[in-house]
Amino acid sequence: MNKNQTGKKYSRALMSSAEISEVPAVVEEFKAFSQLLESNRQLKRLFAGQIFSEEEKSKAFSSLLPLLKFSAKTEKLLKIIIIEGHLSALKEIIAAAVTAYNDNQKKETAYVIAPVILDDSHTERLKAALKDLTEREIDIKSEVDPSLLGGFIVKVGSTIYDSSIKGQLRLLRAELTR
Numbered sequence: 131m132n133k134n135q136t137g138k139k140y141s142r143a144l145m146s147s148a149e150i151s152e153v154p155a156v157v158e159e160f161k162a163f164s165q166l167l168e169s170n171r172q173l174k175r176l177f178a179g180q181i182f183s184e185e186e187k188s189k190a191f192s193s194l195l196p197l198l199k200f201s202a203k204t205e206k207l208l209k210i211i212i213i214e215g216h217l218s219a220l221k222e223i224i225a226a227a228v229t230a231y232n233d234n235q236k237k238e239t240a241y242v243i244a245p246v247i248l249d250d251s252h253t254e255r256l257k258a259a260l261k262d263l264t265e266r267e268i269d270i271k272s273e274v275d276p277s278l279l280g281g282f283i284v285k286v287g288s289t290i291y292d293s294s295i296k297g298q299l300r301l302l303r304a305e306l307t308r
Contacts, residue, residue: 137222140211141230148203153231157224159204164220166198178217187212238266243273244282245294260286 131139148156167174176182176190191209200208211217232238240260242248248256253270260268264286281294 133219133222134226136216136219137224137226140207140216140219140223141226143210144203144207144227145230145234147207150231150234152201152203153227155201156204156207157227157231159198159200160208160220160224160227163198163200163204163208164224167217167220177212178215180215184213236266237269238264238286239269239271241271241273241285242282243275243278243284243294245274245276245278245280247274248272248282256284260284 144153144156167177177187182190188209191212195205211220211223216223238260240256242256253272257268257270268286277296279295281292281297283294283297284291
């Protein structure tokens with residue numbers, strides 16, 4: 131099973147075992163644990179490696195729990211993830227859980243690439259237009275790419291809307307070279 135499949139498996143487990151209102155808190159605790167592992171290589175080796183037995187990993191995790199102050203749901207799921215040896219897929223689990231939660235809440239994240247920083251009025255107009263298109267609440271994450279010259283590129287889910295001058299020129303070049 132690849133990491134994305136593992137992520138979906140555990141996100142389904144999270145969505146079915148937790149109240150929908152608990153999911154954002156569990157995801158944040160997963161992110162905190164992921165950051166802890168990234169900052170401490172010894173912990174990462176302990177939990178993700180094959181050197182220690184399930185029992186040793188379980189004891190080490192149990193001794194960390196009072197310091198982490200995670201919810202019971204987070205503790206239970208993380209313990210299963212560690213014991214099953216799927217800790218290397220934690221980032222994919224987090225991403226899949228966020229996607230599952232957003233789907234449940236009819237929310238979507240739009241990734242916008244523009245040649246300049248979008249001001250609030252443009253962001254709100256774009257948000258309203260995307261809400262009409264997708265019939266979901268939209269959260270915008272923006273990025274600046276001066277090479278676009280003008281216009282912007284928006285990615286919502288698996289759909290890409292490219293209204294950039296760079297994209298228009300690329301299409302024109304493809305048309306002319308046919």
